């Protein structure tokens with residue numbers, strides 16, 4: 001596809017080897033962007049890129065929790081399509097659920113390192129590249145979670161990082177506005193991806209019952225909102241935290 005609202009744009013998506021990240025790659029490509037699928041798991045990123053087609057997509061290995069790895073990814077991304085991405089989606093994320101009194105320090109640190117610090121590294125280094133290249137219409141979309149507001153038992157680490165992503169997004173939107181870079185985040189509800197596959201069935205059933213639409217969401221239903229935020233259709237949306245939950249509160 002050569003036309004589309006994102007034609008001429010390069011997008012980079014982290015966590016692109018699975019779930020919401022992969023669906024986002026598909027929809028950004030549908031809308032005409034060239035897409036760099038980035039993931040810690042290179043093979044899964046390559047599968048995503050392969051599906052989108054050569055010349056229109058590329059895969060890249062990155063560990064978002066490592067500054068060095070993210071810096072390397074910026075350099076690599078520049079080479080893929082001869083320009084820095086002006087669309088960046090922070091979809092890499094992990095859970096390590098457990099009750100607070102029993103939570104190992106490692107589980108707290110891992111979730112913090114990927115979900116919050118990873119969002120920081122990717123945003124900082126890719127925004128620098130956008131600014132250096134004087135790219136217009138920059139858009140960064142971060143994945144928070146409705147858990148940041150529901151604050152579920154057993155998710156102290158995850159909830160805290162996802163609440164942090166909302167605040168981080170708002171600060172970034174204020175600092176980057178003068179560079180023409182918008183920064184927004186999405187709070188998905190329960191979306192049918194490998195991340196949620198590990199949630200015990202009774203908990204999933206309870207969530208579905210509490211959701212006014214009576215079902216889990218599909219990754220594409222989050223990706224549609226990301227594609228909107230990435231585009232000029234959302235030219236005046238900045239610093240927003242958008243719930244996409246089927247009404248689940």
Ligand code: NAI
Nearest residue numbers: 015017018019020040063064092093145188190191193195
């Ligand atoms: P997923 O588990 O299907 O995919 C996550 C991807 O991130 C995987 O491909 C994994 O390899 C990659 N990843 C993990 N650590 C990484 C690292 N250090 N560096 C680079 N890549 C890394 O997850 P899903 O469901 O697609 O979630 C995407 C985002 O949306 C996450 O941030 C998650 O917290 C958030 N979210 C998901 C919800 C859901 O119900 N699935 C609900 C609310 C938020």
